[in-house]
Amino acid sequence: MPARQSTTSLAVVTSRFRLGEADRVLTLLSATRGKFKAIAKGVRKPTSRLGGGVEPFAELDLALITGRTFDTVTQVRSVRVWLGLRSRLGSAAVAWYVAELVERATSDEQPEPELYALLLHAWDLLESGAPDALVARWAELALLDAAGQGPELDVCLECGRAPVAGEALRWDDEGAGIRCLSHAIGGAFSSDALRLMRALRRFAPEELVALNLPPAPQREVSWALRGAVHILFGAEPKSRSFMDEVLAP
Known part of the structure; x- marks a missing residue:
């Protein structure tokens, strides 16, 4: 032997x-x-x-x-x-959730340094006291982008037209992105929610921490990204329901 x-x-x-x-x-x-x-x-x-x-x-x-x-x-x-996040139930729940996302997106014995860095960055944010829900949404979108399944946020999936400010939109789960009302499929998606999701993609999360984000757009973004993650993996991550329960107002 x-x-x-x-x-x-x-x-x-x-x-x-x-x-x-x-x-x-x-x-x-x-x-x-x-x-x-x-x-x-x-x-x-x-x-x-x-x-x-x-x-x-x-x-x-x-x-x-x-x-x-x-x-x-x-x-x-x-x-x-990361001792600080261990002591806060909400932060720990998000930390486990992001760990599950990254684990499921990584293949056995296949290095994914970008995803590894994403996980550690999320834990650093939670350790620093960043809002738990904001870290979860940032991590979801960053993982979708890294997997090549990031949603379309700039133009309508059907006609390719960029939305104007304040325009009513729809969110297409299957297509992963926005649609104008002329090509509506999916649930309502406000322009405020679109701005928030664009900010999650375009700015470092450290820059978003200081913003006073209204709850309604955060709920819309959470719902949209939840569907996108479900489609990516073919099932909802096991830790998602516990995280939502812990973070519920």
Whole structure:
């Protein structure tokens, strides 16, 4: 039997589940390796050397032994830890949601450095106290754009005409974008919601934090992006309903 290879990886935990009485299987995301799974053996024991080192919302320097199915974590060192968002339920819910989005958009063993950077950027925003819902909407749109499925926000999907200020519009879930009333398909989508979604795409989220955004356009954007994400993955992310419940007024 050939000797198993030792490797290292800088990664974050995006999901995990229990295995047996003391182990955990971790889904890990790395900028250089993509998505992969590893077993943290005995991690749930009080005497474990790994202990809390493989907790979520931390960038970890991992030592691994390659395996036929899963790698095994042998050592872990925390490089960055997002402690602030861990202590706030709303921020933690959004952090898990964005992690699920990025995990689902990343293929096994296929590096996606842009998506990895998106996830860490979202966690940085939450850590800094940025509004939870704003971070969720920014992350959804950024992920759709990165996946090549970003919605059309500049012209009508049917006729290609740019809307004028204050014009009533419709949102087309299937086509992912806006439509004028002459080619209406989908639900109403206000010009305020369109301005907000354009701002999410065109400006750094740090620039939007200081704005006093009215709730109605935020709800419209949330509804539109929810549908776009559902179509991208073919199902709604499992963490979405919990996040919505936590963030509900």
